[in-house]
Amino acid sequence: MISRKDILQVGSTQKPYGIKGEIVIRFRKAEYADIDTEYYFLEIEGIPVPFFVEEFTYSTDVTARVKLEDVDDETAAARYVNTDIYLPRDLVKLQAEQETADWDYFTGFTVIDQYGKRLGIIEEVDNSTMNVLFVVKNDQKEYLIPATEDFIEAIDEEENLIEMFLPDGLIEE
Template sequence: MITKEEVLKIGKITKPHGLQGELAFHFETDIFDELELPYFICEKDGILVPFFIEDYRFKNDETGLVKFEGIDDEKEAKNLVNADLYIARKFIPEEMDPVELEGSSFYVGYHILTKEKEEIGEITAIDDSTENILFELSTPDGEELLIPAQDEFIVEIDDEKRTITMDLPEGILLLNTENDDLPTDTDEE
């Protein structure tokens, strides 16, 4: 059985396209186009199921069309509408840096640790809307943090444990938090 830890979400199937079983899908990353994949994985009734690719093509920058083997008419295709679409992580070469891939959610769910192995938080999203890519974290206390996803701060990535150990500059975590102990302009009056 395929588990969520073994896959990377790339998008969602949106609707049937035509009468021959082709499906339209919205994608968050086009990493799949750089790989020779035998199949995509769809989540169907909570189970991750591989569907072998007969053909796919791009419709625009956010939408693709895929034809799966064994899905040969509109009725069969409708059964996959709204299914999340994944690829197996085993097909992604180590030299590909998923953090730098536009829209990548590769590290979502990983836990960020200090170099002393203390948990900072879990990655909930990756903000790549600016030049500096940021990990969006949820801390064990329920706070939201942003930290830079820069190679110079990353000490180790453990895909099995789904952790990233980082050596962050002193004070960087305080930039995101409210701290009543820090002086403010009104304290000086």
């Protein structure tokens, strides 16, 4: 069974399309739609379950009609509406290396500051402005930390950790 730390959410299902079991997938980024894969993981009852792709047809740059194996009619497709779609991090990383840096890869990583304090987990990446931000959450707080190589001291991909050297005053206690 694949671990949660080994997958990255790339989109979600929207609605069934037609009567042959196709379903519309909305990707979080156009780059995720371009990843050539034989399968997607759908989160079923909290468990990532692989579904093999039989057909893939682009609708827009961030949506596609996908026919999944063993989903053969609109009733079966309707069971998977509003389901999160995941890909293995390694596959997303390989695609990102071939293109440009993708800060979304770090979603789910734990952020530790230069003093060894655990700040929280990167829940999402806000790239709505010129300055890309990590949205880091823990039980008590939410931090917005600039996603910049200047602040990153070390990355441990096996443990999903990022050690960051943050300027004084950036994280207020």
